[in-house]
Amino acid sequence: MNKLVLENLTKSYGEVHAVNNISLTVEQGEFLTLLGPSGCGKSTTLAAIAGLDRPTSGVVRFGDHVLFDDMSGRFAPPEKRGFGVVFQSYALWPHLTVERNVSMPLELRRVSRAERTRRVGETLELVGLSGFEKRYPGELSGGQQQRVALARAVVFRPPLLLLDEPLSNLDAQLRQSARVWLKEIQRELGLTAIYVTHDQEEALAMSDRIAVMRAGKIVQLGTPQEIYERPQHPFAATFIGSANLIEGIVEQSARRGDAIVTRLRLADGQHLDGHSAVPMAAGTKAKLAVRGERMRVAEESGANTLDAGFTTASYLGNHYEQKLMLAGQEIRMLVDVPQPERAGKIHIAESDALVFSAE
């Protein structure tokens, strides 16, 4: 099987570790996304896989082939790796027709003319551009140019498809539909794909697994559901689905059934129970992550029901973002009915509250 394996991959620029000791295995046929904010090392990781950039240390393997190994000095150039690559900038040849742009990788591989014609036709149909063969890139919309770039990257059936923010130049609506067809093509061709984005929605919608990156490291690797429901790091919780982080001090922490329930005391003395991965020592500082859509307005007091002060609400189309003050901190929650400015109560289910140690 053609697995991609990264072992302790590092790329340093002087003192800056753009990629800091990353290890990762991507299975054949998998769609894996590197997700993180600008500057976290996504493109550097992808360039190391493509061979566009020489890492500082570590190992890159694909199937039986060692593509990079700093110990042996081995470094396979990009043309020897033969991966399909799509960038944010489409990088089409402006003086060549759509047909020639897509045909070029086959010409470089000395595929016969008849076979080229067949495969270019088939691939343009796949990306929905039949009939555009004779156009030049300048005569196409941004979305159509991006389809040509993808057609060119998949026409030779690469064993690995690398995509670096390929949809970020498209407008919001086009980006939505492009996600769907890109994912369909990947599945239909059975391609292994590594996708780079800073857009959490894109990552959640398209990926089999997501690697959440921060400052050159992978902070969490998992399925979209795992990343969203069970963030293992406050950064993953806030970057994906922008959870609230509520600060407090651990009062007690103990296993109860399958869960470890940790009770926090907030700055104003109120208490809130949540789940933590490990028992936490009383007296330590902690952060509790809770998503805005998992909180609700409550009328009566009870366990995990807290006094809060509702402030402003903004209309978001199908619901409102309600702001409120809780223990001196501003929190956002999603509500169907906006609250007037008043003192009120909110409820957070224990299992929707994830407690992390404050670093």
Ligand SMILES: Nc1ncnc2c1ncn2[C@@H]1O[C@H](COP(=O)(O)OP(=O)(O)O)[C@@H](O)[C@H]1O
């Ligand atoms: N050629 C370079 N020289 C110096 N620093 C670089 C170079 N390329 C990237 N970096 C730095 O490496 C880090 C990661 O960059 P990059 O991989 O492009 O991030 P991302 O794609 O996640 O936005 C950034 O801090 C960036 O400034």
Ligand SMILES: [Mg+2]
């Ligand atoms: Mg980048």
